[in-house]
Amino acid sequence: MSVTCCPAAMRPLLAFLTLSAACLAAGIASPGQAHQIESALQYLDGDLELSTRFSNGEPASGAVVRLLNPDGTPGVELGRTDADGQVRLDLQAIEDGRYDLQVDGGPGHRDYLDIPVQQGRVRLDEVVQAPLTLMLVGLLVSVRRRCD
Helix, strand or coil, X not given: CCCCCCHHHHHHHHHHHHHHHHHHHCCCCCCCCCCCEEEEEEEECCEEEEXXXXXXXXXXXXXXEEEECCCCCEEEEEEECCCCCEEEECCCCCCCEEEEEEEECCCCCEEEXXXXXXXXXXXXXXXXXXXXXXXXXXXXXXXXXXXX
C-alpha cells in the first residue's frame, strides 16, 4: 500500500509539531508534569562543582552525571548529585577535548552541557548549555514526506 501526500496535507502536522516543540521549549508544564532541569558549573577551592535544580527551585538530588560517547550513548559516569543537587567532579583522567556532559535526573529530567576540558580543567567561559529547542529540531527534521 502506497501513501501519497502533498505539501498542503503536511501543514497541519507540521504546525502541530512546531507548536508542541515551542510549548516544550518554553517549559510549559501542567501540574504533575516534569519540571525543566538546569545545571551550573563552578570551581570551589580548586574543585569543579556541578549544581543542578529543577525549574521550581528544588535540588535535583540523585541525578547521574556522565560524559556521553560521541554517538550519544551513555559513557563514563562521573558521579551522582547529593541531597542539595551538587556533586564534585574530577576530570584529571579525561583527555583534552570537548565533551557532552549529561545530568540525568530521570525520564524527562535531563540537562546537557558542552564542556571544553584542558589539562583536567573545564574552561568555564566556553561551556555551552544545549537548549531544548535544539534537541527538538531532530524530531521535526525526522518527519519525512513523499510527494508523487
